[in-house]
Each structure stands twice: as structure tokens, then as C-alpha cells.
Amino acid sequence: MSLKTPPGPSASEFLMYFPGLLYDPLTTLNRICEKYGSFVRLGFGNDRVYLVNDASALKEILKSDYLRFPRGKTLDDVRFLLGEGLFAADHEIWSTQRKLIKPAFHSEAFPLLEKVIRDELTALREQLDRFAATGESFDFERMMKRLMFRITVRNLFSGDIKADPDEIIEALDIITGYASFGSHTMTIIKKTLYSSLGKKYRTPAKILRAGQVIEDLVNRILNNVYNYPEQCGTFLNILINEAQAGRIPRRQVVDEMKNIIFAGFDTTAEALTWSFFSIFNHPGILMKTREEVEGKEPPDYKNVFRLPYTQNVVKETLRLFPPAWAFHRITTAESVLSGYTLPVNSWLFISPWLIHRSSLFWNNPEEFNPGRFNDEERSQGIRFEYIPFGNGPHVCIGNGIANFELLYMIASLVPEYNFTFADKKPPRLVSGIIIRSSKPVMAQVRKV
Ligand code: HEM
Incomplete structure (x- = not known):
């Protein structure tokens, strides 16, 4: 079993982000995801929190293996x-x-x-x-x-x-x-x-x-x-x-x-x-x-x-x-998602806001452009990038x-x-x- 952990801010970086997380989480979380990608470890308290934006992990969490x-x-x-x-x-x-x-x-x-x-x-x-x-x-x-x-x-x-x-x-x-x-x-x-x-x-x-x-x-x-x-x-x-x-x-x-x-x-x-x-x-x-x-x-x-x-x-x-803008799940056992191993009781933070505004999934994500849904192929392909x-x-x-x-x-x-x-x-x-x-x-x- 892989023991890879998702990337994420170090303890000192986390402290730097902390005021932003308290007072403007929407902008701060976006910034963190732009830096660390679509699967991010974010630690505070005893809770192990993971920001999950990755389509294959989301499919497993929300759909194919949702009972876990x-x-x-x-x-x-x-x-x-x-x-x-x-x-x-x-x-x-x-x-x-x-x-x-x-x-x-x-x-x-x-x-x-x-x-x-x-x-x-x-x-x-x-x-x-x-x-x-x-x-x-x-x-x-x-x-x-x-x-x-x-x-x-x-x-x-x-x-x-x-x-x-x-x-x-x-x-x-x-x-x-x-x-x-x-x-x-x-x-x-x-x-x-x-x-x-x-x-x-x-x-x-x-x-x-x-x-x-x-x-x-x-x-x-x-x-x-x-x-x-x-x-x-x-x-x-x-x-x-x-x-x-x-x-x-x-x-x-x-x-x-x-x-x-x-x-x-x-x-x-x-x-x-x-x-x-x-x-x-x-x-x-x-x-x-x-x-x-x-x-x-x-x-x-x-x-x-x-x-x-x-x-x-x-x-x-x-x-x-x-x-x-966000909803949550818990791991009930040690789980491997997108190649990362997460311990039991990890908090999975799923955020349409972060996913929909990520440049990994959307061109010019900040632009209001209804036309982007015209593209038949794009619309068909959207599953977990649009939730x-x-x-x-x-x-x-x-x-x-x-x-x-x-x-x-x-x-x-x-x-x-x-x-x-x-x-x-x-x-x-x-x-x-x-x-x-x-x-x-x-x-x-x-x-x-
Ligand atoms: C634009 C409007 C709405 C948005 C964006 C929205 C968004 C969501 C999301 C993201 C979930 C999934 C939560 C999860 O998986 O944990 C959810 C679940 C739910 N929503 Fe909505 N919702 C909307 C309107 C409504 C309306 C109009 C109702 C009822 C009158 C409603 C009742 C519920 C209920 C009861 C659930 C729980 C479903 C379940 O777990 O089986 N929502 N909603």
C-alpha cells in the first residue's frame, strides 16, 4: 500500500495562512489550492483535513464508495x-x-x-x-x-x-x-x-x-x-x-x-x-x-x-x-485516494467553490461566461469538475x-x-x- 501523503503547507506556512483562513477562507483556500494542487493536506487541531478537488478521488468518495x-x-x-x-x-x-x-x-x-x-x-x-x-x-x-x-x-x-x-x-x-x-x-x-x-x-x-x-x-x-x-x-x-x-x-x-x-x-x-x-x-x-x-x-x-x-x-x-460552497465527509478506515494514504477519521473537505474556480479545470475561471457550457463535449465531460x-x-x-x-x-x-x-x-x-x-x-x- 502506498504511503504517500498529499502535499500541503508546512507548520510555519500554515501559521502564516491562519488569519486568512479565519477571516477570508474563500480567497485563502483558493490560494492554497493554486499552490499545492488538487489534493492538499491542511492541518489544524487534532483534525486531519484534506482539500479534495481531484475528480477520481471525488468519484470514489461521493459515488462509487460513498458508504465508506x-x-x-x-x-x-x-x-x-x-x-x-x-x-x-x-x-x-x-x-x-x-x-x-x-x-x-x-x-x-x-x-x-x-x-x-x-x-x-x-x-x-x-x-x-x-x-x-x-x-x-x-x-x-x-x-x-x-x-x-x-x-x-x-x-x-x-x-x-x-x-x-x-x-x-x-x-x-x-x-x-x-x-x-x-x-x-x-x-x-x-x-x-x-x-x-x-x-x-x-x-x-x-x-x-x-x-x-x-x-x-x-x-x-x-x-x-x-x-x-x-x-x-x-x-x-x-x-x-x-x-x-x-x-x-x-x-x-x-x-x-x-x-x-x-x-x-x-x-x-x-x-x-x-x-x-x-x-x-x-x-x-x-x-x-x-x-x-x-x-x-x-x-x-x-x-x-x-x-x-x-x-x-x-x-x-x-x-x-x-x-x-463546501461539504464534508470522513474516512472510516485508512483509505487510499488518488494514490495518497489518508488515516482513519480524516476530514475530507469538498468544495465546489475551490473546484469551480481552479485554473486546473477551467479556462479563465474568474470570468463569467455562460458560453463555456455551449461546448457539447466540455459539458458531457464535466462530472466532478462541476458539482x-x-x-x-x-x-x-x-x-x-x-x-x-x-x-x-x-x-x-x-x-x-x-x-x-x-x-x-x-x-x-x-x-x-x-x-x-x-x-x-x-x-x-x-x-x-
Ligand atoms: C441552488 C440551490 C441549491 C444548491 C446549490 C444546493 C446544494 C446542495 C449540495 C451541494 C448538496 C450535497 C451535500 C452533500 O453531499 O453533503 C445538497 C444536498 C441537499 N439539498 Fe440542496 N441545494 C440547493 C437547493 C436545495 C433545495 C431547493 C432543497 C429543498 C427544498 C435542498 C435540499 C437538500 C437536501 C435535503 C440535501 C441532502 C440530500 C441527501 O443527503 O440525500 N437543496 N444540496
Whole structure:
């Protein structure tokens, strides 16, 4: 067996990178990968961390041998929120739950989703028209989060939501910030320090309170509809029926709902933000998108998938701004990947952000160029060099929904409005579990 170890920064270099890793991991990790290649050892604390960008290793980890590489402890920082829901579970619990809720994400569920989107777009247009009339600036990213929160909850849970989206958005920001790269690194350091002092590290009260806000919302929704599953979206309908038949505990329903809040709306809201930001900051791309979507039948759940250029814009957005910028696995035994030997319990850091921005895999990776997906051969060949939704059995269950939502919003709003963003270049992005802007994404709007 080979005993080769992946290259990586020495201890002194690591110390040099350390402030960057805490405060700007996106840029710093990119720099490290550009220097050391597609498989990098990065050491801190007792955790052995490996940045894995290499296609053959990713294929093994995510697909062909995925049972040997579970999520394990990698989501422990957010376990208090996610419990044994689909996003955090492994093995039997995960596979049973995935099979159970899969129908809620099939295209048969799209007509209801389309109806919800249409309703919510009507409300959004009223807001946009008011901003257009007054010339007032607004935070586009926040607007997309509110929109996607309402759409996600109405579509998957129940039509009747009495919730303040801002309260949930803020709670989620606190939690995903806590699990961010920099904060997670600090937590490891604190845990090591506490344990050397014989003390137990506890999740900070502020974080637990934020988790409670989400738990309360989910319980409120569930209490209202538990006896009326027929009034719910397919997702909740399936879960309540299972719980009422005694096949899953009610707790599992709550966990699955919290996982959807965690994974389902922030991601799509970020993708929408950076799609519009990129379209309206590139006049040539705006022109081509408009050419494709203008003067057509109103968008619906069938025809939006026949917009090849717009689809490429979405793909390119998810390449440069992958909302789930990193996810993780653990080795359960000593493992050889791409010729390197990794010890048991190694932390495998898989980052669409690093892979999509690597000059090893992409020409001019920093350039926003939807045309790069035109190349049929290139598109066919892309597997593990393009993983905004992951790959293998854990691939994002919501990817069809997200794609539909993105295409539908672009096809609906691009012909009707001109957005002017205050920034012409993307602002610095912050790496919570999901990327977001480090400052409000201010925009103004005019009607076309
Ligand atoms: C642009 C939008 C989205 C992006 C970029 C995205 C990204 C991802 C990625 C990378 C994973 C794989 C994580 C891993 O392998 O550990 C994932 C899994 C998951 N996503 Fe998404 N997601 C998006 C939208 C959604 C939506 C709309 C939903 C639900 C409404 C959703 C629910 C989930 C769930 C439940 C999982 C766990 C799947 C499993 O392990 O079986 N996501 N997502």
C-alpha cells in the first residue's frame, strides 16, 4: 500500500495562512489550492483535513464508495438543529428518508410549485413597481431570501404561513455563521482548550436560541396542519401520513422540516441574487437572455426547461457562486485516494467553490461566461469538475426544484425590469455554510 501523503503547507506556512483562513477562507483556500494542487493536506487541531478537488478521488468518495465516506461528525456544529434529517443523516436513516420524501421533489410536484411561485411573483411585482416609482434602493439579496422563504414553506409545508421571514433569515444566518469555516476552526481550538482544562465545551446560548426560533416555527406550522395532511404540500403530506401510521416518530417530521429550512431557501436565494447580479452587470449577457425569454409564452413548468441560453446563465452562476460552497465527509478506515494514504477519521473537505474556480479545470475561471457550457463535449465531460449540487446518492434532492425556480424567475422578471446594482463587481463573499455577500447587495429597479 502506498504511503504517500498529499502535499500541503508546512507548520510555519500554515501559521502564516491562519488569519486568512479565519477571516477570508474563500480567497485563502483558493490560494492554497493554486499552490499545492488538487489534493492538499491542511492541518489544524487534532483534525486531519484534506482539500479534495481531484475528480477520481471525488468519484470514489461521493459515488462509487460513498458508504465508506459518511458525513459522520462533520455536521456536529449544527446537529442540534438538523438532528437526523436528510441533510445530516447517514446510512439506513438517510436512505429510508430519502426514498420516502423523493416524490415531493419529482416534476409531478412542479404544477403546485408553479402556482405558488406565480402568487409570490405577483406580490414581488407590486413591491418592485413601488421601488421603480420612487427610485428607492433596496437590498436585492434580502428580497430574494424573503421570496424564497415564502415559496419554500408554502410549496413543501403548507399554504398558510404566519411567519416573519426576517426572523428566520436572521436565525439561520447566526447558525450558518457559527458553522462557517472560520468559526468552526475557532470552535475546534476552544474545544481543545476546554478539554485540556477538564471542562466541557457547550454550544453558545445565542446559537441555541437561533435554533429555537426555527424549531418554534416548524412546530407552529405542524400543530396547525397535523390533523389535515391533505392541506399540505406533498412533502409534509407524506411525512405526516407516515407519522400518523406510526412508521416514523413525530420528531423525525420536525427534523426533516428543519432540514428543508436549512438547505432549501437560502441556497436558491443566493443563486437568484448572483444570477441577476451577473446578468445585469454584463450588458451582452442581458441582451442574449432577453432575446431568448422575450415575446414567448408566459413561463411554465414545461417551457422554462427549453431555454438553453438562460440555462447556461444559471449553470455559470452556480459555477462561480456555488451557494453550498463546501461539504464534508470522513474516512472510516485508512483509505487510499488518488494514490495518497489518508488515516482513519480524516476530514475530507469538498468544495465546489475551490473546484469551480481552479485554473486546473477551467479556462479563465474568474470570468463569467455562460458560453463555456455551449461546448457539447466540455459539458458531457464535466462530472466532478462541476458539482454545485454535489454528486452520487447524496446529490441535492432539491436540484430540480432549484433549477426550475431559477429559470422561472429569470424568464419572468428579466423581460419586465431593469435592475441596476450599486456594485459592478461582486462584493467580498462570506463563507457561512452557504455563501452570502459581506454587505447589502443594493439595487434600483426600473420597468422596461
Ligand atoms: C441552488 C440551490 C441549491 C444548491 C446549490 C444546493 C446544494 C446542495 C449540495 C451541494 C448538496 C450535497 C451535500 C452533500 O453531499 O453533503 C445538497 C444536498 C441537499 N439539498 Fe440542496 N441545494 C440547493 C437547493 C436545495 C433545495 C431547493 C432543497 C429543498 C427544498 C435542498 C435540499 C437538500 C437536501 C435535503 C440535501 C441532502 C440530500 C441527501 O443527503 O440525500 N437543496 N444540496
